[in-house]
Amino acid sequence: MNAPLRRVAISVLVLFTLLIINVNYIQVVRSDELRNDPGNTRVLSEEYDRERGSIVVAGTEIATSVATDDRLTYLRQYPQAELYAPVTGYYSLVYGNAQTERSMNEFLAGNDARLFARRIADLFTGRDPSGGDVVLTLDPAVQEAAMAGLEGVTGAVVALDPSSGAVLGMASTPTYDPNLLSSHDPQGIRDYWDQLNGADRDPRLNRGIGDNYPPGSVFKVVVSAAALSTGEYTPDTVIPAPDTLTLPGTNTELENFGGSSCSSTGEQSLIDALTVSCNTAFAQLGIDLGEDRVREMAEAFGMDGEKREIPLTVEASTMGDPENDAQLGVSSIGQQDVRMTPLQAAMIAAAVANDGTLMAPYLVDQLRAPDLSVVDETDPEGLSEPIIPEVADQLTEMMTSVVANGSGRAARIPGVPVAGKTGTAEVSEDVPDHNWFIGFAPADDPQIAVAVFVANGGGTGGDVSAPIAREVMQAHLDGEGG
Template structure:
């Protein structure tokens, strides 16, 4: 073989080697990445040849696949549409999937390794392949009460079982109908998507977990916890002036409406929380110091870290504290403090559960197509930010908030309710956010709840507490109590 032919042969061999290496890299190394890429509709279209598993609440499918006579054998539907959209997400031929449809895609599509034996059996028996079911912890009565309470506003509700961490309700408004994104008509899908894109508030955002917001006076429970852990009691008298000058600043922190919390300029800690005295908690935060306030907030989970339930939850954080003035503002839940509604519910649930925070979870069971349970969630202790004694004192203070103070609208006849209201300033000429978090019954907690209304105006006691009452009442009625 002469030199030119030899060079050509070597070049061809190198090219073939590179081709083989590239094919193996794509098929082996990058296979999962390419298969799960949101732009890869080929895999998604192939999934329509088999029945996708259902998402189930209390024995009823809230997402299911029904057979069709078209080229695509199955159509994804959401019988209760907007009620559960924030949780289910959508499964779309054009826009792939979101929320649980994304987080539990392997089980729902049937590709999960735990279903391998089922897939193998399908090959030998000729049985049509199918995905597994995802059974949720949600309570229909809680979900319905939450969505009814949020009607006409932008906001979110989260409800938890404080003793297990099971999520009983997760609602977000405005909502949308995921069925319209899951049709087999690409033009109709794109048209509805464009409507959602043009909305002033994105209906596809799960506001319960997908964003965080200034919590206002909810954060005073964190500051109270730090004070109690440091040896103060609900009866400890704290300064509570009409207004509090900020250190090294010409600005002051006023109380709501510019009123005095107490004519004497001081009051017991329990009374300061009951009426949500700004100056008392701003001064208390400075007295405790940044390290103690931040340490307690992070102990409750406000460390800025994201986590999965299995939906991705945005982090909650205290934010930067640059000086004493910033610490005072932080201590009343303003400045850079940010909290998700789920985090607010976790704080209430932790107090309700004797200071133990249970890891929140949304999925109760995973089932094979024959309804055999292939996995289930066991309650898991996650953190213990405060002692049982401090949790009892916080409960006493939060009961006073509902019985005697800003949370009166959360009262339930015959049931002792513990809670805390929050009103958070956003910016000038923009209505405040309003909050409520709490639990009931206070002496034997069954449900913890957080309600967030974005730019609702008014106060947490006026806007959010009544919604929380409806949600807690719906659950307790279902328990027969």
């Protein structure tokens, strides 16, 4: 063989070798990654020939597949579209899937290992394969009250069963219609996607878990817990509460909300400081406790800087990294670099309500095979014990005072003791504040813990978010016979 032919033969051999390596890399190493890529419409097209399982809330299908006469056998539909969109997400031929449709895709599509026996039976019987149902923990009354309360604002509500961690409500506004992203009309899907892209606030973002925000005075519950847990403080311990506080090492004067005075004497009890949400008192308290104690408590409540799965992906919450006592003081009133998701805020309230034990939040109650038999069920699981029961009782007393006598009066429910904490968080100059409320009810026998977040609400947590929380808690208690 002459030299030119030899070179050509070697080149062809190298190219074939590279091709074989690439094919094996794609089929073996990257197969799962490519299959689960939400942009892989080929996989989605194959799945459209199989009846996808339903997403179910309280016996009602909130996402279901119906047979069609077009080239794609099944169409995904959402009967209560905007109400549950933050939780269901969408199942799109063009843009893949999101939220529960994505996190539980393998089970809904029938590919999950827990449906293996069903797939084998389908093979032998000739029965058309189908996916399994995902049953969620949501309370329809809570979800409806939350979405109604958020109408016209940008925000989120997350409600939990404090004794189990089950998510009772997860609302986010603005919302959208997942039916328009899940149709069989590619151009219509793209047009609606462009419309959503052009919105001032992205309706596809689940603000309850998909982003974090400065929590303002809600964080004072964490600082209170850190103080009470030392054994050196009780709700009646008197602490400094000046009209202004010069932050250590600076000339910056920290004021109370609206320049108000917390106490005519410049000091007050810890319970009174939380009741009126005194900034100077809690900034100084955080400094006195030190960063290690405040951070340890924040992380015990779940603010560890790590994302979690419920199974929807939840953005991380953190108290940040204050570099000095001045920044620690500002962090202690929920500003500086403190960031929290509404789910995390609800977890703090739930831990206090549950005698100091934080349960792992979860959204999926049961997984059912196509014959409706239960193939898996979530068992409630403790996540951490940030505080002992005695401290939880003290915090409950303090948070009950907030609603009965202080900034959270708008969360009162006639005949029901309510515990709570308001929050008003500065964002930036000339931008309206964020408004928060966390709480639980009944305070003496907690059935629901809730967090309400209104982005740039412009008022206070007490007048903007607390009334929404009241309606959400009342809705659940009414359903429970409370």
